[in-house]
Amino acid sequence: MTTAPTPTVVSGLAGLWRHSLAGLRVLLAFTVVLGLAYPLAMTGVIQVVFPWQANGSLLDAAGEHTTSRTDAVGSTLIGQDFTGPQWFHGRPSVAGDGYDTLASGGSNLGPNNADLAATIAERQAAVAAENSVAPEEVPADAVTASASGLDPHISPAYARLQVARVAAARHLDPAAVSRVVAEHTQGRPLGALGDPVVDVLAVNLALAGLE
Amino acid sequence: MTATVWAAIGQFGILLVLLAAVHLPLGAYMARVYSSPHHTRVERAWYRTLRVDPDAEQRWSTYLLSLLGFSLASVLLLYALGRLQAHLPWNLGFSGLDPATAWNTAVSFTTNTNWQSYSGEAAAGHLLQMAGLTVQNFVSAAVGMAVAIALVRGLARSGTDARIGNFWSDLTRGALRILLPIAVVGALVLAANGVIQSLDPHTAITTITGETQQALGGPVASQEVIKVLGTNGGGFFNANSAHPFENPNALTNLVEIFLILLIPSALPRTFGLMVGDRRQGWAILGVMTGLWTVATGLLTWAELAGPGLAPSLAGAAMEGKEARFGLAGTALFGAATTGTSTGAVDSMHDSLTAPGGGVAMFTMMLGEVAPGGVGSGLYGMLVLAVLTVFIAGLMVGRTPEYAGKKIGRGEITLVALYVLTVPAAVLLGSAISVVTGPGLAGIQEAGPHGLSEVLYAFTSASNNNGSAFAGLAAGTPYFNTMTGLAMLVGRFVPIALVLALAGRLASQNTVPASAGTLPTHRPLFVGLVGAVTLVVVGLTFIPVLSLGPVVESLS
Structure with a gap:
């Protein structure tokens, strides 16, 4: 690692980019499940069970x-x-x-x-x-x-x-x-x-x- | 007064009974979730669609890269949602957040801090609250739990070439198998007691005296529950858990305190089970409980006694507190929110008594390990346990070992860096702010309380707490930028160090305990860890605390 620092850094950044893209896909899926489906479903249920x-x-x-x-x-x-x-x-x-x-x-x-x-x-x-x-x-x-x-x-x-x-x-x-x-x-x-x-x-x- | 003291003791007892009742089953359930090799059918479809490999055993550096990649995407998406709010549905007519506020908010929710430099009911529409903030409430908590579990695996595994699990699997399971089911039940309990859950906008009603008042709407219950369960703390409304629609009565106050402490107090059991020695989990829990009980006692005493000019004049320290929670219920919430990384408040901490505010600050300065945030409390406490075996080893000449792993130079270097990172961010951030114009401009109170406001802000941000002495005008570009940086440093540098430590430990072979091994499950060790925690924090912060809350208490 000490003999060739530059490639390590580059692969690190390339790795971060690749992982960020995967992260973005996972995040978007979480947004659908936890940011839309979950609060909307809870709204539907609670409006029926505890409307007041x-x-x-x-x-x-x-x-x-x-x-x-x-x-x-x-x-x-x-x-x-x-x-x-x-x-x-x-x-x-x-x-x-x-x-x-x-x-x-x-x-x-x-x-x-x-x-x-x-x-x-x-x-x-x-x-x-x-x-x-x-x-x-x-x-x-x-x-x-x-x-x-x-x-x-x-x-x-x-x-x-x-x-x-x-x-x-x-x-x-x-x-x-x-x-x-x-x-x-x-x-x-x-x-x-x-x-x-x-x-x-x-x-x-x-x-x-x-x- | 006597009735109040008995009620204070009673509510503490009820809380402990509730936490004790779920400790074993929840701890065991979480150990199974993170240890099971099987994915559910839904999860298999999830990973396939998202094209991530949930079975690859990652080295610590790859695990960290996945975590950073996910967090980077989180900051960017949340920043975009904030900036573009005006063009999104359900925005209630609010415009986009300005760049400094959007940056601060994006960092704040991604780092599990939930410091709020905006006012919920005046700036955030329903979509930003749901798709932006609620999501980060779940996943930033799941990230913290994943890091804690990775460190536990490092201690539990033997000779695995720095492989500490799979980030995508840990993240998904933490969010969907642990947080979501508890959140659904908790949201129903809160809603039954009056926490609102609708998609209505805020519109005017006419009161009986002929005045108008805005009736509020919003998906609050679904966000409130994960705000406390995930030790996040970012309120739907500006007044946070003091707002009657977030925390309607003394019962929900206790439910929220219970949810704040639920996962942090159960994780030591998970740790004990995963390292195959339950006594280790009890020891860690013992340190957490001891420190937190003392903090709760002191904070309750301070608020009930009500020293200070304004409380003595009024007759009690009720400024910035809600009648329904009372002094004791408020103090219990304050100790829970600062002892974890939550930062939700059911009172205005700036108006706490001087010793009460000092205890709240000191509890955060402990590194939020008593019992700490979801995940971050356990990994923080394990780091302190490693430091303790090292110090004890130096004192008695025994080989430092923890859970069968030798604590060598590499390990203790990482631990030392961990212990120094957050105090450095706190002290440097505070120091810069009290000698520069934009920093000084934000301070509301004169004298020692003014220093406390700044110190509290950077303590809260760096420790990813999020509560505030809100007299500080923290919504300025200067404080938005500086506290944003403090939150990033305070979150990701310690995480990187913990994962590196996990990798080193996982690579080692477990050594059997010998006659020279310091037992780490006895009361002696529990006391030692507590003492080391207090000494490390004390030496770091006593000078600045002396100039703030201590001087104020004595004056």
Whole structure:
């Protein structure tokens, strides 16, 4: 090899070319099987077996499952920007201008970022004033932006904080509002996974239905 | 708080039980797949049509050439699909990717990194996602498994003139017999829980408050499952596994963590069976489990404790995290994704606490061997085991041997080069970026966290992880080019060295263990490999870690 390096290099390149052509043939075959047949077949099967989930877990105005985007008022899995005292509010979102599904993402601000700390303090003051509680009673999820910007849930603590305000705005008995929240609170799957959460859209649709 | 800690321990226990339940059957199944001389009827037709010979026993250099040829074709096809997107069907009206983004994406998915400098829902149509990205999710994983199996054959075989198997057969079997069946089942489980699977475009719906919101469509479940199963990590959407349509609830979060760890944790069993000594597989698994458990514990502790200015003010480190996963579920996912080469994220790692982000980075710096990516985790750990027998041999004056193969000068040279390659890419890439204008321009945070952003980027790219401290503006031509180079170096140089090592080992005759042989299946050896891993990485990275996450944690 040391006596005639050039032919080795040439045969190496020629070899790479030959193997690349074989590689391209195999890749194209994989593209047909794994890139077209597999996802399309899965789409066909899942559309039949789980049509509601496959199309985005949509809810209509009555809170019923639907697969029609015309009837849908939202997805049980995708948060929305609720403002106004009569609605339960979701978490702060930095996806676009807030809950923009074409711009999912978080703030990516580091734990010691001064701007983030200032924003959290502002949010704390705003949530506290809105719900007539002390700033230290505001739970963490109410003042931090989620990772996706589309988080559909809040903690049970943040939901409890909002019950009195929503009940007053809707002229409802706070106990009735609490019952709706409880109905749409999900515990930890298998008793250990994740954290308990409240589905904000489902609660708001149920409340709108009470009137 | 106590309930949260118990839940954290509970979810860890459930995960371990699930992984343990499938360890033996999956490990044995993979050993059969890669050892069987028989092709299925479909495979015979496949090889005949594609005119490749699946039975030729390849020398390591030919095996490498086939692998490089296939990867070159992959980069070129994926680059073309990205650039030409505007002219392809199912593009949702998106234009082609610009050259730097297309290059970065092509390299990223071919190298099993899946670093994303584009936003899925705003740049990639359904065809690019399916025919481009989903395909590479499968085959780049199958390539990693093939290399690991080739190295195992090198240890198992005796006097074979550097012949270590057939790349085309290993690739095809890995993708079609192992990954595809698990993917089909996994996609159904995810879809049942709310991961979408349609070919619809994104269109507007009217919400109950009268606002409009875009309803999303896409073949997500079929891609999501192989994203985690193949330890790839490239999300369909920008928010990756934090997106509710990729990861709808705490149960799917655990399923995804399970799928991430499934093949990496079962491959040591395959290794044990193929070398004919199951105890060797247990020892390797022991090192992986020990390192990963410690990393998981530390990361969970850091996120639950929530040190730092913003977490203490808010009351918990919930910035960049999803309510449904909670702190513990997020930490478990973070440890799984950085301990393997996955890089999927269910939280924004840039917003992890300083010690939490440091643990995530350190876990990648270990070379992703705990338990590591599909294939790359096993071959990385075997290289470290070889290094350990060599070092132990120097200390006690015993002949270095591993699985009956003598570790001589040639072998240890390859191992040394392997251990140096990725750190060199990490440190050089980071160093260049913090002294040049285009590099500095991408940094978001001031002070030590800014250095962490750059260090994390090159650690992630060189180790083919793909997760990010996403505050870094990595979508610039500078970072697209540099991280692309780091991914190529970090993937193919180690693979070439591993295959060369496999060839040398396969050529040797197996020597029976003697009184002077260091047993490589005892707890002592497990501890030694763990220590060697930590020392090698520690000596390489402690200076730069001190300036980043360590300073930040102490401030």
